Amino acid sequence: MSNSECRGKRSWPELVGVPGNVAVATIERENPLVNAIILPPGTLPTLDFRCDRVWVYVNSNGNVTRVPVIG
Template sequence: MAGADPKRTSWPELVGIPATPAVMRINHDRPELVVEVLPLGIKLDTGFNPKRVRVFYDPRDSAGLVSKIPVVG
């Protein structure tokens, strides 16, 4: 695993892996961000937050795999 990257804004390589290791990777790369783990399809308030990353998983999948590219916002 590479070192922290303060400019990183997306993690496409995390799609398809379990949410917990995905959160750990994001926290490693950008420890100042808040990571939210949410089920895909949940109703959310819109708006960009530069201090947040949302990790979406498919609630029908018992493995809790990341189903969308996590991005800052």
């Protein structure tokens, strides 16, 4: 399965720099088929691809550092 096979909105570039909890709420509101999961600095995600998951990378201040995408 690839990102192009997933349903609904797949990426949120507009959320870079916003607080992680705001990003999670926005992502889950805009695509109710996914769970957004905050990854604190230094946390390594699993490498399996899933259409129902969005990793939200945050810095030590809790702000999003990468474009959240389905995967």
